[in-house]
Amino acid sequence: MTKNQSNRPNVTLSMGVKTKETITLVLIYMLLIATAIFALYPIALVLIGSLNPGDTLLSTTFFPKNMTLKHYTYLWNETEFFTWYKNTLKIATANMIISTFLVITAAYAFSRFRFPGRRYGLMSMLILQMFPGFMGMIAIYILLLQIGLLDNHWGLILVYAGGSIPFGTWLVKGYFDGLPRSLEEAAKIDGASHTTVFFKIMMPLSYPILTFVALTNFIGPWMDFIFARLILRSNENKTLAIGLFEMVTGIDKTKFTTFAAGAVLVAVPITLLFIFLQKYLIEGLKAGANKG
Amino acid sequence: MNEQSDIAAMNYTKKYAFIGAFLSTLFMGLGQLYHRQYVKGVLYFLLEVYVLVFWTNPFMYAMWGFITLGETPQKRLRGKIVEQGDHSIFLMIEGIIFLLLFIIFLFVYYSNIRDAYKTGRLREKGKVVSTFKKTLHNVWENGYAYLLLTPSIIFTIFLTVLPLLFGILLAFTNYSGPYHLPPKSLVDWVGFKTFIDLFHLKTWSKTFYGVLTWNAIWAVVATVSTYFMGLIYAVIINHKKIKLKRFWRSIYILPWAMPAFISLLAFRNIFNGEFGPLNQYLQAVGLEGIPWLSDPFWARFALIVVNLWLGFPYWMALMSGVLTGIDKEMYEAADVDGASASQKFWKLTVPMVLFATAPLLIMSFAHNFNNFNVVYFLTQGKPVNVEYSYAGSTDILISWIYKMTLEQNQFNMAAAVSILVFVIVAPISIWNFSRTKAFKEEDMIQ
Numbered sequence: 200m201t202k203n204q205s206n207r208p209n210v211t212l213s214m215g216v217k218t219k220e221t222i223t224l225v226l227i228y229m230l231l232i233a234t235a236i237f238a239l240y241p242i243a244l245v246l247i248g249s250l251n252p253g254d255t256l257l258s259t260t261f262f263p264k265n266m267t268l269k270h271y272t273y274l275w276n277e278t279e280f281f282t283w284y285k286n287t288l289k290i291a292t293a294n295m296i297i298s299t300f301l302v303i304t305a306a307y308a309f310s311r312f313r314f315p316g317r318r319y320g321l322m323s324m325l326i327l328q329m330f331p332g333f334m335g336m337i338a339i340y341i342l343l344l345q346i347g348l349l350d351n352h353w354g355l356i357l358v359y360a361g362g363s364i365p366f367g368t369w370l371v372k373g374y375f376d377g378l379p380r381s382l383e384e385a386a387k388i389d390g391a392s393h394t395t396v397f398f399k400i401m402m403p404l405s406y407p408i409l410t411f412v413a414l415t416n417f418i419g420p421w422m423d424f425i426f427a428r429l430i431l432r433s434n435e436n437k438t439l440a441i442g443l444f445e446m447v448t449g450i451d452k453t454k455f456t457t458f459a460a461g462a463v464l465v466a467v468p469i470t471l472l473f474i475f476l477q478k479y480l481i482e483g484l485k486a487g488a489n490k491g
Numbered sequence: 492m493n494e495q496s497d498i499a500a501m502n503y504t505k506k507y508a509f510i511g512a513f514l515s516t517l518f519m520g521l522g523q524l525y526h527r528q529y530v531k532g533v534l535y536f537l538l539e540v541y542v543l544v545f546w547t548n549p550f551m552y553a554m555w556g557f558i559t560l561g562e563t564p565q566k567r568l569r570g571k572i573v574e575q576g577d578h579s580i581f582l583m584i585e586g587i588i589f590l591l592l593f594i595i596f597l598f599v600y601y602s603n604i605r606d607a608y609k610t611g612r613l614r615e616k617g618k619v620v621s622t623f624k625k626t627l628h629n630v631w632e633n634g635y636a637y638l639l640l641t642p643s644i645i646f647t648i649f650l651t652v653l654p655l656l657f658g659i660l661l662a663f664t665n666y667s668g669p670y671h672l673p674p675k676s677l678v679d680w681v682g683f684k685t686f687i688d689l690f691h692l693k694t695w696s697k698t699f700y701g702v703l704t705w706n707a708i709w710a711v712v713a714t715v716s717t718y719f720m721g722l723i724y725a726v727i728i729n730h731k732k733i734k735l736k737r738f739w740r741s742i743y744i745l746p747w748a749m750p751a752f753i754s755l756l757a758f759r760n761i762f763n764g765e766f767g768p769l770n771q772y773l774q775a776v777g778l779e780g781i782p783w784l785s786d787p788f789w790a791r792f793a794l795i796v797v798n799l800w801l802g803f804p805y806w807m808a809l810m811s812g813v814l815t816g817i818d819k820e821m822y823e824a825a826d827v828d829g830a831s832a833s834q835k836f837w838k839l840t841v842p843m844v845l846f847a848t849a850p851l852l853i854m855s856f857a858h859n860f861n862n863f864n865v866v867y868f869l870t871q872g873k874p875v876n877v878e879y880s881y882a883g884s885t886d887i888l889i890s891w892i893y894k895m896t897l898e899q900n901q902f903n904m905a906a907a908v909s910i911l912v913f914v915i916v917a918p919i920s921i922w923n924f925s926r927t928k929a930f931k932e933e934d935m936i937q
Contacts, residue, residue: 224732231733234724235742237800241757242745244768305643312636315602320640327651329920331861331889334909335654337661337902341584342649361650364643393635422752425863425893440752444868447756455760462753473748474741481808 245466248459270460280461282435283442286352287421290438293356295417298363302412305364306371307397311383321369328365332425340429350432358426359419367412374408375401410479414472421469439465508611515607519600522607526614530623535603542596550589557586560664564677579678580666587656591648661906662686668900685907695904698879698891705791706887710860713798718852720799721806722844726836728807729814740811747804755868758797759784762869785874787884794885798865802855806848813847814840850923857919861889861912888912 250266274280308314309321339358340349348354382404383396391399402409420427420438427438443465446458473480507526515522520535561577610620621629662685665671666678689695728739746754761767762783770780783789817840825835845852866872872886872894881899882891888908895905 227727227730227733231727231739235739238743238746238804241754241761241800242749244761245753245757301643301646304639308636308639312639314636317636320644323652324647325924327647327655329917330655330913331909331916334658334906334913335651336658336896337906338584338654338657339650341580342654345581345584357646358650361646364647365651368643418750422750422864424752424867429897443753443756447760448871458756462757466749466753469750470745470748474744477744477748477808481812 245459245462248456249463251456251459254454254456270456271464273457274460274464278442278457279434279437280442280464283437283439284464286436287438287440290352290356290359291417291420293352294359294363294420295413297356297360298367298416299409299413301360301364302367302371303409305368306375307401309368309372310375321372324365324368328369332362336425336429339426343430349430350436352431352436355420355426355430355438358430359416359423363416363419367416371405371408371412374405378404407479407482410476411482414476414479418469418472421465507614508608511607511611512604515604519603522604523610526607526610526620528610528620528623528626531606531626538599550593553582553586553589556582557590560679561673561677565674576674577677578673579664580673583660583664583678584653584657587653587660591653591656658906658909661902662910664903666902667904672900681903685903689904689907694880698882699908701876701879702882702886702888702891705885706860709791709794709862709887710856712795713802713859713862713865714852714856716795716799717802718806718848718855720803722810722841724803724807725810725814726840729811740807743807744804746800747802747808751801751864752868754801755797755865758793758800759869762793762797784870787874787876790870790874790885794865794869797869798859798862801865809848809851810844813844816847817843853919853923857916857923860887860916862887863889863893866890867893 247262249270250268252265252267252269309317343349343351343354343358348357378401382400386396386400422440423438424440424444427441431437431441439461443458443461446454446461511522511525513522514525515535518536519539520532520537523529523532523535526532556577559582560579561582563574563576565572565576566574613620663680663682664678665681665684670676671678689699724743727733728736733739761769764770764780764782764785767783769783773780781789783793821839822835825839830838866885866887867890870883870885872883872890874884876882876884879886881895881901886894889912892905892908892912895901895908
């Protein structure tokens with residue numbers, strides 16, 4: 200009612216409103232386009248840089264006259280890039296399997312069993328996940344040195360897996376707590392063992408959170424720099440993050456196009472994985488904040 | 492008459508629990524033997540004998556090492572090692588391992604006493620004491636949880652608890668270059684000296700306060716800027732007049748999907764003062780190039796812009812979900828009341844979104860406070876600041892700690908600063924956790 204009354208008396212005013220609205224809309228579209236350029240520019244620079252015949256940023260133009268794949272063949276023939284790739288893939292896969300296993304078993308125990316020491320266990324997990332991860336860096340270095348796992352992939356995998364337990368356990372435990380117990384109880388009455396209940400009932404129901412845990416643990420090693428730099432020393436043991444970092448910060452900083460080719464080879468699979476599983480990532484992050 | 496004998500019996504039998512607990516305190520298993528649980532008693536007894544016989548000496552040696560951190564320094568004659576000497580840091584780690592094992596042993600000892608006490612109570616009430624077979628069965632029933640937990644506990648103790656304890660204790664030693672680096676020289680306990688130096692020695696305190704101030708500004712600006720940019724774009728795209736919603740969203744999500752270290756290294760090149768494309772463009776339109784990464788102000792500015800690029804897509808994706816969940820009728824009611832677009836934004840959208848995302852906002856603050864990757868990959872803490880010890884103008888506490896540990900051998904100072912970082916960040920995490928559902932259900936708040 201009030202709306203109609205206020206609009207009716209002056210028709211010319213509403214015309215003015217309409218042109219104003221169109222102008223705002225045009226401005227907003229321009230803003231959206233500008234932001235899209237801002238968002239895409241670095242990605243485009245890397246993508247085009249990798250196909251650019253020049254070697255450095257200075258000698259390349261944003262739109263090159265001709266494209267080349269020589270930087271990719273250079274990576275294949277002259278550098279250890281594919282060894283690093285294999286290393287990273289191996290570490291990421293192993294970390295995903297071990298971490299997910301450790302997190303699920305611990306979360307299942309904390310969620311479904313009542314045993315002496317349970318509350319202390321949960322409380323210590325909670326406190327432990329608050330410490331910045333690399334406070335223990337020096338000790339980890341010395342420990343791995345002592346047991347001969349320095350400059351060894353398994354040493355790094357152990358460190359990643361150990362670090363993922365406290366937070367992951369709380370996250371997955373919170374999810375398990377939310378699942379109804381009636382199914383399990385029915386299965387137990389039918390004589391199912393703890394292990395059967397776990398694999399046949401809990402696992403299928405917690406698919407989303409398991410995807411999240413597995414995915415974050417798989418992606419983690421691709422991104423980590425701190426521990427990889429600390430533990431892996433020799434060139435043939437490096438992971439991609441260190442290798443690519445050294446390509447643009449080393450003594451010869453001029454390898455931008457080679458770096459770009461390497462970056463494309465890393466970014467494409469990770470980005471695709473990320474986009475396909477985005478739904479789970481957002482859900483998992485929300486669960487981390489709301490449900491614990 | 493009957494009543495009296497009952498009381499007498501109670502007075503007499505009350506001693507079962509007490510005597511059992513007392514005997515088990517004297518030596519493991521004695522209380523169980525007293526309760527005629529022979530197999531269990533003998534097993535407990537043998538465990539303590541084994542520990543006493545085989546572990547006393549190593550334990551005493553470990554404690555000696557832990558307390559003194561070694562007494563014989565390495566001796567060298569004409570550059571050759573004549574006597575290996577004690578390695579303080581190895582002694583310290585060994586000490587921590589033995590202390591952790593000792594705590595586990597104490598826990599077993601305690602459960603032995605408690606078991607003797609509980610069995611005693613059962614006898615006082617005239618109930619049948621469980622046989623060994625039954626005990627074994629109970630252990631299997633309750634033990635399933637422990638079985639599930641064992642791998643995680645081992646991993647956590649050795650890869651998280653032990654390193655953290657060591658990291659904390661380091662702050663109370665003088666483990667630092669160039670004079671206190673094993674195996675060449677010994678390390679000693681120095682109490683709170685490291686902390687006193689950090690606050691009172693000019694070279695350290697200036698760096699600490701300088702880095703801390705920038706760290707705080709950085710955390711606030713980085714969090715707020717990404718949050719609001721995400722919100723604004725979510726609102727714009729969500730507006731009914733905007734077409735191709737999915738298209739815009741998928742473009743803006745790309746920076747988040749790209750591996751961050753790759754984008755950061757690309758930005759490092761884009762902002763490069765000499766050959767970076769950004770300065771080339773500026774020069775092409777007749778402007779002067781800006782010393783992006785070599786001037787403290789511009790380097791900080793670049794960090795915030797890059798972080799905005801990296802961080803806003805996450806908030807946009809999250810808030811798009813929140814916005815579609817808001818009741819449309821509220822906006823219609825606001826329209827009826829003649830609210831302007833900006834009023835609707837500030838009075839309706841912002842409070843609702845804030846309410847839904849507050850915990851995530853706080854987590855994001857804690858994350859940005861320790862955002863090592865952005866700083867290290869983009870600027871490595873540079874440009875150099877001559878007034879700072881081992882830190883550059885864009886270093887935050889965590890990257891300063893990293894440099895002190897890996898590049899400068901200032902282990903004790905790095906440990907002290909880590910403890911302070913924990914003191915700053917932990918209350919945020921505790922507050923955040925204390926209001927989660929999982930936490931409340933555990934009733935951990937007393």
